[in-house]
Amino acid sequence: MYQYDAYDHNILAQRTAEFRDQVQRRLDGELTEEEFRPMRLANGVYLQLHAYMLRVAIPYGTFTSNQLRKFAYIGREYDRGYGHFTTRQNIQFNWPKLIDIPDILEDLASVEMHAIQTSGNCIRNTTADQLAGVAVDEVADPRPYAEIIRQWSTLHPEFANLPRKFKIAITGSEHDRAAIKFHDIGLEIKKTDQGNIGFKVLVGGGLGRTPIIGSVIKGFLPEKHLLSYLEAILRAYNLDGRRDNKYKARIKILVLENGIETYRETVEKEWQEILQENYTDLPIAAQKLIFKHFEPPEYDHKPKSIISFDDYYKDQKDFARWINNNMHDHKVVGYAAITISLKPIGGIPGDISSNQMDTLAGLADIYSLGEIRSTHEQNLVLAHVHKDDLPALWRDLDAIDLATPNHGLVSDIIACPGLDYCALANARSIPLAQEISNRFDDPARAEEIGELKIKISGCINACAHHHVGHIGILGVDKKGKEAYQLMLGGSANENASIGKITGRGFSENEIIDAIETVIETYLKIRNDGEIFIDTYNRLGMEPFKEVLYD
Amino acid sequence: MINLKIIDLLPADALKSENTNLLENISPKILSAPKIILNFPTFMDGRAFSQARRLKRAGFKGDLIASGDIGADQARQYALVGFSSLHFDRPHDPKVIKNNLMQYPVSYQKFNADSKVIYENRLNKKTAQLLSGGGSFSG
Amino acid sequence: MNKSNIKPLAQQIMTANRLKDGTVVYFTGSRWSTEIHEALVSDDNEGLEKEALKNIENEDLISVELIKVDANKSQLAPLTMREKIRSTGPTIRC
Ligand code: SF4
Numbered sequence: 001m002y003q004y005d006a007y008d009h010n011i012l013a014q015r016t017a018e019f020r021d022q023v024q025r026r027l028d029g030e031l032t033e034e035e036f037r038p039m040r041l042a043n044g045v046y047l048q049l050h051a052y053m054l055r056v057a058i059p060y061g062t063f064t065s066n067q068l069r070k071f072a073y074i075g076r077e078y079d080r081g082y083g084h085f086t087t088r089q090n091i092q093f094n095w096p097k098l099i100d101i102p103d104i105l106e107d108l109a110s111v112e113m114h115a116i117q118t119s120g121n122c123i124r125n126t127t128a129d130q131l132a133g134v135a136v137d138e139v140a141d142p143r144p145y146a147e148i149i150r151q152w153s154t155l156h157p158e159f160a161n162l163p164r165k166f167k168i169a170i171t172g173s174e175h176d177r178a179a180i181k182f183h184d185i186g187l188e189i190k191k192t193d194q195g196n197i198g199f200k201v202l203v204g205g206g207l208g209r210t211p212i213i214g215s216v217i218k219g220f221l222p223e224k225h226l227l228s229y230l231e232a233i234l235r236a237y238n239l240d241g242r243r244d245n246k247y248k249a250r251i252k253i254l255v256l257e258n259g260i261e262t263y264r265e266t267v268e269k270e271w272q273e274i275l276q277e278n279y280t281d282l283p284i285a286a287q288k289l290i291f292k293h294f295e296p297p298e299y300d301h302k303p304k305s306i307i308s309f310d311d312y313y314k315d316q317k318d319f320a321r322w323i324n325n326n327m328h329d330h331k332v333v334g335y336a337a338i339t340i341s342l343k344p345i346g347g348i349p350g351d352i353s354s355n356q357m358d359t360l361a362g363l364a365d366i367y368s369l370g371e372i373r374s375t376h377e378q379n380l381v382l383a384h385v386h387k388d389d390l391p392a393l394w395r396d397l398d399a400i401d402l403a404t405p406n407h408g409l410v411s412d413i414i415a416c417p418g419l420d421y422c423a424l425a426n427a428r429s430i431p432l433a434q435e436i437s438n439r440f441d442d443p444a445r446a447e448e449i450g451e452l453k454i455k456i457s458g459c460i461n462a463c464a465h466h467h468v469g470h471i472g473i474l475g476v477d478k479k480g481k482e483a484y485q486l487m488l489g490g491s492a493n494e495n496a497s498i499g500k501i502t503g504r505g506f507s508e509n510e511i512i513d514a515i516e517t518v519i520e521t522y523l524k525i526r527n528d529g530e531i532f533i534d535t536y537n538r539l540g541m542e543p544f545k546e547v548l549y550d
Numbered sequence: 551m552i553n554l555k556i557i558d559l560l561p562a563d564a565l566k567s568e569n570t571n572l573l574e575n576i577s578p579k580i581l582s583a584p585k586i587i588l589n590f591p592t593f594m595d596g597r598a599f600s601q602a603r604r605l606k607r608a609g610f611k612g613d614l615i616a617s618g619d620i621g622a623d624q625a626r627q628y629a630l631v632g633f634s635s636l637h638f639d640r641p642h643d644p645k646v647i648k649n650n651l652m653q654y655p656v657s658y659q660k661f662n663a664d665s666k667v668i669y670e671n672r673l674n675k676k677t678a679q680l681l682s683g684g685g686s687f688s689g
Numbered sequence: 690m691n692k693s694n695i696k697p698l699a700q701q702i703m704t705a706n707r708l709k710d711g712t713v714v715y716f717t718g719s720r721w722s723t724e725i726h727e728a729l730v731s732d733d734n735e736g737l738e739k740e741a742l743k744n745i746e747n748e749d750l751i752s753v754e755l756i757k758v759d760a761n762k763s764q765l766a767p768l769t770m771r772e773k774i775r776s777t778g779p780t781i782r783c
Contacts, residue, residue, distance in 0.1 A: 035621070047706060157599065279660040
């Protein structure tokens with residue numbers, strides 16, 4: 001994975017010093033809160049309901065065991081002993097003191113981490129497929145391109161005050177695990193018959209108040225022009241995106257209002273100018289330097305385990321269940337990638353304690369080349385595990401409650417922080433996730449139900465992507481009381497679709513039963529081999545509506 | 551270090567470009583103006599950053615003035631996209647501006663022939679010894 | 690004037706977050722306390738706000754606002770769920 005050189009380190013050191021100075025000036029009264037607010041936001045510092053929150057960027061969701069140990073340390077030293085993984089592959093801390101944040105940023109910088117551009121109207125952290133570099137169905141590894149974007153977008157002076165925030169996602173596989181159709185820009189790596197690499201570029205996707213599936217703006221962009229084309233899109237948006245209404249300021253509205261054809265023309269014209277100027281695209285040699293960091297590792301690991309995978313799989317039912325649900329195929333024969341569920345039954349989606357982080361860092365060192373991935377579904381992945389190590393790994397993970405065998409199942413719920421933490425929320429999300437998870441705690445029943453994506457947002461900002469959940473739940477405020485809207489039929493992968501509202505909303509007491517009703521109905525009416533979304537796509541909303549509102 | 555003038559008064563003879571002007575087609579009259587003012591109506595409105603880039607790309611050589619709700623902590627940002635003068639609406643501390651201009655002597659982006667950009671330093675034999683890492687996993 | 694149109698003024702308290710650490714605090718009439726039950730309840734919004742703002746400067750507070758409370762209960766309770774949770778902490782862990 002990418003390792004900083006002195007230039008990268010220098011940028012972080014200066015950024016940390018700059019923010020330390022700004023915090024001091026704020027405390028000394030030299031800066032007003034109005035002046036300071038954009039500065040703290042540019043460094044990932046929000047004011048939430050109870051306290052400040054610090055969001056740390058995890059570039060394209062890849063990090064090392066040392067970085068994880070640092071998260072554990074920060075959780076313990078400056079917070080309440082835990083951290084929370086978000087739907088954008090980042091980690092956030094819920095209780096830091098403003099006066100401690102410069103020190104935290106210094107700690108982070110010591111392990112090549114930061115909180116730059118994790119908030120504000122700028123280019124945010126680029127997200128990627130969590131199986132990047134190891135997925136069997138991959139055309140090419142998206143991480144080097146994500147790193148190229150990271151560097152180009154970091155402290156970009158021109159794009160620091162866009163009309164609104166800007167999110168880019170990239171995948172190297174046709175099967176989309178990065179939800180690229182719901183980002184401001186989505187990139188899918190393509191290979192021509194001649195073997196040339198490039199990108200299918202989508203623009204104007206997004207969720208929030210107006211959920212929209214991204215449109216293709218360029219069918220094939222040669223890889224060497226990645227940055228110039230992104231710059232053209234960003235500049236056209238910066239100049240012409242709406243600034244009169246916060247809810248119409250995302251690029252999706254610009255594309256919607258002008259039409260993709262017109263927008264494509266505008267971008268194309270700007271792109272030609274940028275190409276002529278020729279300052280933006282990386283020279284091949286510079287690109288190569290970045291690619292060097294992502295050469296495949298040596299897969300010559302000697303398993304430590306004395307248990308044979310096959311025997312253990314036959315004898316140990318819980319292990320077999322974990323393998324069936326949480327294991328992913330790997331490019332290299334004999335290896336596997338494993339999802340570490342951060343959704344223990346009844347737990348808080350995405351939360352992990354400092355103690356768990358420390359132990360997991362050790363396990364990553366032993367079993368997975370010291371590397372960990374975070375996913376937009378708020379789980380973690382060990383991407384390089386030898387199959388014969390899986391029994392031992394499973395037992396070690398189980399000992400710290402990180403071996404829940406529920407990846408992709410009913411209790412693998414995405415939930416935003418909601419009203420328990422978030423200053424913008426209408427209703428709580430986490431307790432709902434906990435109740436659903438408890439209600440479906442029987443793993444055999446969960447497997448019977450099969451793949452099911454439940455996503456719960458505490459307000460219309462849709463941080464938990466509720467529009468694209470097979471079952472989506474949106475918290476609303478009904479005369480000062482929490483209430484919930486139910487949506488069915490969304491999907492975030494290559495078959496993207498936006499869920500439809502079932503009808504009138506549900507109270508806090510009704511919503512869990514409503515979800516169970518939907519699931520029970522699906523079980524009754526499904527055909528052999530169907531998962532929930534298939535049944536919904538075949539029969540539509542009617543059969544569910546009938547039982548929900550009879 | 552970047553040079554940037556702080557001016558107390560907006561020159562009366564300067565051309566004012568509207569904040570909504572995309573500057574897609576730049577007339578010779580604009581290009582040959584000695585001074586152009588671009589406006590930041592609010593701190594959050596970053597359109598003038600891109601307008602400055604377009605003017606510089608088209609070959610504008612005069613004094614490019616940033617005016618309005620601009621911040622001392624962003625001085626270097628204005629300079630990088632091509633501004634040569636700043637006119638503040640708000641009180642501003644010259645010390646902050648000076649510090650800001652001295653920060654980040656090299657950046658990840660290139661804006662003109664003289665930009666000090668990181669990727670070029672990486673490729674240059676004299677400055678490349680600062681490189682480390684590459685191709686391995688750190689534990 | 691039709692008297693029945695005049696609603697009784699809501700009972701309010703003043704709240705804020707401390708700048709240096711984000712802690713939620715309430716105005717007691719003379720200082721800012723982390724305990725909501727020490728808050729000064731008033732139906733005179735303007736008066737309360739004025740008094741509270743006088744006491745801000747040396748406290749360094751942000752996000753200062755008036756919130757409605759139900760003062761009839763034995764325990765002082767904010768009316769909205771948001772403010773309830775804000776005063777007691779997340780409902781899911783302590
Ligand atoms: S969806 Fe709303 S409530 Fe949930 S984290 Fe985002 S802004 Fe907060």
